[in-house]
Amino acid sequence: MPSNSYYNLAVGWLVEAGITSGVAPGKFAPTATVTRGQMAVFLWASAGSPQPAGGHSFTDVKPGVYYEQAVIWLVGEGITSGVAPGKFAPSAKVTRAQMAVFLWAAAGSPSVEGTHDFTDLNAGSYYEGPVTWLVGEGITSGVAPGKYGPTRPVTRAQVAVFLHASACTKAPVGTSIAAGDSSSCVLNDDQTVACWGLNAEGQLGDGTTTNRLAPTQVPGLTSTISLTAGRSHSCALKAHGTVACWGSNDSGQLGDGTTTNRLEPTLVLGLSGVLAIDAGDSHTCAVKRDAKVACWGFNYYGQLGDGTTTNRLTPTPVVGLSGVSATALGSGHSCALKDDGQVACWGGNYNGQLGDGTTTSRLTPTPVAGLTEVLTIAAGARHSCALNVEGTVACWGDNDRGQLGDGTTAESLT
Structure with missing residues (x-):
């Protein structure tokens, strides 16, 4: 993983978002090609690894394999129907054309506008529309002037870049200030954050519980595009679609799988591709790139929308x-x-x-x-x-x- 490589930032995002931990300790394998089974897991994880509903009819996807849940999710979301009746072909390599279709379908198959200047795309092909969409979204400019390379296999490095670019192009410019019960935060021009006010539960995120009478920098928080604050907790949406929260966590409102207060920003588990966030008194919700919502935290009144009144320590889909x-x-x-x-x-x-x-x-x-x-x-x-x-x-x-x-x-x- 050379620090100056074109994929270094994207791989860093994959790791931070919990989408991958590599292929072995200390190894990402950027030049390795990606199979359809691996692609399913990448897409599923980038959507936050939602609990899939239903099943599949593929005879070549065995029960218990690492990609089974991801494939079920792909089918349920209408992202794929396989390569033939009853066949998903999990070990087949993914091409750049197929990658375009996967990304386009995962985004909800939006209407395609604009044009492309690639000479190696067959007019009317199954991938022409999705590639045109990729270009319009700024996700790709091809492999060379006038060339998209639709039949080339996709590497793990390229998948990282595709997924990262897809997440970033959907990230909006959000709220620049947020006010909690007795604290406030501001988003600076350089995408860092400063907070002030009551800090008894760490809601200022500066690593202490010391009240602050003036804005104090939140350490380790960069590339922020939006803020929200609850009664005693705060959250930041980052440019690549992940969320970090800090402060009170008695009901799991920080989404890190615990009920431990955090004095500094802590990544929300299993959450990526986020477009917007909002905090209630002791619960938090995120709108994702697929226009669905996940919530976590206090649920005594059913405010998480998952059909229960059980507190959730990590993001849970709204039913x-x-x-x-x-x-x-x-x-x-x-x-x-x-x-x-x-x-x-x-x-x-x-x-x-x-x-x-x-x-x-x-x-x-x-x-x-x-x-x-x-x-x-x-x-x-x-x-x-x-x-x-x-x-x-x-x-x-x-x-x-x-x-x-x-x-x-x-x-x-x-």
């Missing part, structure tokens, strides 16, 4: 939720804005903060009644609000201090 562009988290409830402009909420509903017309708590996402064409959402402790395309705002839930802005102090269930 039945897709097409999401943003989330908003309250004290004991969560909401998601979908690409179609509708909103769904889940968790505690004792003040009507889910907006479904009831005070029944929900363990999985439930549509908010009467909302369409929503542009952005926000959540307070026990109330929620939405801004629509016409520039008007609707709020619902607790209103004991007039937080709904409707001229009353009466709560609203819709």
Whole structure:
């Protein structure tokens, strides 16, 4: 792994995101070619290794092999149907053309716009559209001027670069400030972070529990694009789609598999390809590149949306939720804005903060009644609000201090 190689940064990202630990102690094997079985694992891990549902019908994928769960996930997501009826061909080498299709399908098979200038792509081929998409997203410029090399086998180094570039092109510029209960953080121009305020549980991330009256640098945190803060914990989204959190962890809200408070940023386990993050009182959620949501932490009211009230120490998929562009988290409830402009909420509903017309708590996402064409959402402790395309705002839930802005102090269930 030469430090000046074209793949050094990408491999570093793979390791940090937990996507790979190499082929042996101290070895990544950058020039080794990648099989379809290995490619399945790379894609699955880059999506956060979600628990796959269903099964597969491939006779050449044996039970218990290291890539079985990854292949099941690929099938469930519609990313592949194999190479022939009943055949996945796990030991076959992946070509650059196939890599393009895998990445395009893993991104949700988005519509393809623009053109390419590769002379070695057959017009109308199964890979022409995906390669055009790769070019439009800035993921590749080919192997040489005018050449994509569709039949060339992909190496482990090239896969690292493809996956890293794919994650980075989807990373948005996010919130530059975040405020918790008694602390604040700011994202600097150089993508580092500084925090100040109460630090009793390490929520400033400076390695101490000393309160700070002025901004103090968070050590070891670079390439940050977005921040969020809960009651006593903070999280940072990094440019390559991973998340680091610090501070209070009594309910697992840091996502590192423990309930140990962390005084410095700690990587959230099994999470990559993240586009947006949000923190509630003691839980955290992430919107991923596939427009699905994973949450972790306190779950007494069902605010993690996994159908249970069990706290989760690592990211857990929200049940039945897709097409999401943003989330908003309250004290004991969560909401998601979908690409179609509708909103769904889940968790505690004792003040009507889910907006479904009831005070029944929900363990999985439930549509908010009467909302369409929503542009952005926000959540307070026990109330929620939405801004629509016409520039008007609707709020619902607790209103004991007039937080709904409707001229009353009466709560609203819709």
